[in-house]
Amino acid sequence: MLNLSMAILMLLGGIYEDTPFTVSLDPNFDEMECYREWLETRPPVVAFESSTITGTDGAQFLLIFQEGLTDSLEDGYLDRWTTDIQSQGLSTEVVEVTYSSVEELKAYLETKYSQGMEGAVLVGDLPVPWSLLEDDSDLAGAIFPSDYYYMDLDGIWEDNWMGWPSSGVPGSDGFFDTISGNLDPEIYIARIKISNLTELGDPTDILNDYLDRNHSWRLTGDPEPLNALCYVDDDWEPWAYSYQAAMETLYPNTELVSSPSATNGTDYINNRLPGNYVWISPFVHSTPHLHSWSPGPSTNWDQIVPAMPQAHFYNLFACSNSLFTANHCMGSVYALCSNAGLASVGSTKSGAMLDFVHFYAPMGDGASLGEAYREWWDHVAQGGLSAYERSWHLGMVVIGDPTLMPAMHMLGIEDQGSSFTPGVSLSSNPARLQLEVEFPANGASVELYDISGRLAVRGTISESVCTLDLVGLSSGVYVVRVSDGTLSGYATVTVTQ
Numbered sequence: 142m143l144n145l146s147m148a149i150l151m152l153l154g155g156i157y158e159d160t161p162f163t164v165s166l167d168p169n170f171d172e173m174e175c176y177r178e179w180l181e182t183r184p185p186v187v188a189f190e191s192s193t194i195t196g197t198d199g200a201q202f203l204l205i206f207q208e209g210l211t212d213s214l215e216d217g218y219l220d221r222w223t224t225d226i227q228s229q230g231l232s233t234e235v236v237e238v239t240y241s242s243v244e245e246l247k248a249y250l251e252t253k254y255s256q257g258m259e260g261a262v263l264v265g266d267l268p269v270p271w272s273l274l275e276d277d278s279d280l281a282g283a284i285f286p287s288d289y290y291y292m293d294l295d296g297i298w299e300d301n302w303m304g305w306p307s308s309g310v311p312g313s314d315g316f317f318d319t320i321s322g323n324l325d326p327e328i329y330i331a332r333i334k335i336s337n338l339t340e341l342g343d344p345t346d347i348l349n350d351y352l353d354r355n356h357s358w359r360l361t362g363d364p365e366p367l368n369a370l371c372y373v374d375d376d377w378e379p380w381a382y383s384y385q386a387a388m389e390t391l392y393p394n395t396e397l398v399s400s401p402s403a404t405n406g407t408d409y410i411n412n413r414l415p416g417n418y419v420w421i422s423p424f425v426h427s428t429p430h431l432h433s434w435s436p437g438p439s440t441n442w443d444q445i446v447p448a449m450p451q452a453h454f455y456n457l458f459a460c461s462n463s464l465f466t467a468n469h470c471m472g473s474v475y476a477l478c479s480n481a482g483l484a485s486v487g488s489t490k491s492g493a494m495l496d497f498v499h500f501y502a503p504m505g506d507g508a509s510l511g512e513a514y515r516e517w518w519d520h521v522a523q524g525g526l527s528a529y530e531r532s533w534h535l536g537m538v539v540i541g542d543p544t545l546m547p548a549m550h551m552l553g554i555e556d557q558g559s560s561f562t563p564g565v566s567l568s569s570n571p572a573r574l575q576l577e578v579e580f581p582a583n584g585a586s587v588e589l590y591d592i593s594g595r596l597a598v599r600g601t602i603s604e605s606v607c608t609l610d611l612v613g614l615s616s617g618v619y620v621v622r623v624s625d626g627t628l629s630g631y632a633t634v635t636v637t638q
Contacts, residue, residue: 157529161376163460164491166426166433172284179466189241196234199256204235207265213345218352226544230633243270260329260511273316285490285536292326325522329511331543337468341478369420373399375435377424387497391505406438414448421452427459429467445474455485463487476541484541492533507618511543565630571637576609585625
């Protein structure tokens with residue numbers, strides 16, 4: 142049932158016209174210069190080639206690595222990562238690809254989608270699609286990476302005209318400036334780019350450390366209560382309660398800080414980042430490298446790691462804070478380099494997310510970060526994309542592992558004190574009348590939870606198998622949890638009736 146705050150939130154209109162645009166307050170930030178720097182550092186473009194490391198065609202989730210990058214992973218880390226993802230009910234394929242044109246990589250994704258792929262993560266230096274919006278005082282034109290190009294597999298993306306900032310050759314300047322057709326997303330995409338984080342450590346060490354944190358969190362989760370932070374700077378203070386209401390559909394314990402006298406750089410660094418929060422969403426004017434609070438001081442990228450943040454997830458309502466091509470951009474620092482970071486959502490340009498309930502509510506119902514991100518885009522792209530929607534949202538990107546389920550440990554699937562094993566396998570997914578659960582521990586209890594965390598069905602493993610009766614259950618996503626007190630594992634399953 143919707144609470145009053147949620148009902149008010151869903152009735153709000155005119156959000157694009159009424160909400161102050163999140164823009165860069167740094168006069169030295171030059172988007173064209175960022176593009177030129179990327180051109181100078183990107184790998185040479187060659188013909189597309191792919192090689193499968195593990196898995197087979199038809200996988201639901203692809204881990205797409207830069208050619209040769211899997212060799213830099215610690216022994217066992219890749220297998221452990223794919224096993225963790227498979228334990229959620231997603232089949233996986235790991236591939237390495239050359240640095241090709243964006244069109245060739247998209248064509249590859251289209252083929253994989255036709256074979257059953259639902260989402261992918263791009264790991265390492267892989268092709269970046271750049272977009273261009275016409276300069277407009279109301280819509281804030283820009284040149285920026287747009288990974289939505291890879292999510293929208295049947296839309297028409299074209300380079301037709303010279304446009305702002307009036308440089309290049311019409312139709313061949315390398316920027317997608319005209320999009321049309323069916324613009325809703327078919328898949329979800331995320332990035333893990335590490336080569337431009339060298340000031341924070343060796344890139345391969347950063348990647349290995351990230352995968353270690355990822356695995357550890359899947360096992361242990363977080364102690365109750367799970368607290369989130371909605372930290373709203375002055376320009377968006379009138380809308381702060383609606384932002385908090387949306388976040389509460391995922392984290393009921395969401396603290397709101399929005400008084401103009403309370404939000405500032407000193408409080409954010411000293412009290413909020415090291416605070417007991419699992420999710421932080423700052424609303425603040427920014428650049429790729431800093432938050433510009435009112436009043437100051439600013440929070441710079443090199444202050445994040447020393448502050449020892451405890452949060453795993455970030456939704457950065459912060460202009461260009463997730464420009465992942467820029468050296469040590471904050472979206473990457475939060476997700477890939479900070480003490481507990483796992484993923485961030487933000488924009489590569491001026492703009493950010495709006496209509497947050499369509500992002501947070503699916504995760505509160507048990508969706509992964511990537512699934513919720515695709516659902517949010519489904520909402521935004523209904524009926525096409527208006528000029529406001531393009532300007533606000535086309536720079537949105539997920540940095541980190543999109544298969545992570547922020548609500549996982551609120552749905553009763555972690556087992557503190559047990560040793561985790563990923564050996565849960567399901568006879569079918571989706572399932573209808575019954576479900577066979579296989580697990581290598583006779584006598585282990587099998588529990589099926591609905592998305593609210595309520596126990597729906599219970600059984601016991603006998604001769605490595607337990608058959609659960611699904612008759613009478615409502616359609617939806619459920620969590621299978623298996624444990625014998627020593628070994629435990631979990632998987633998600635969709636029940637259809």
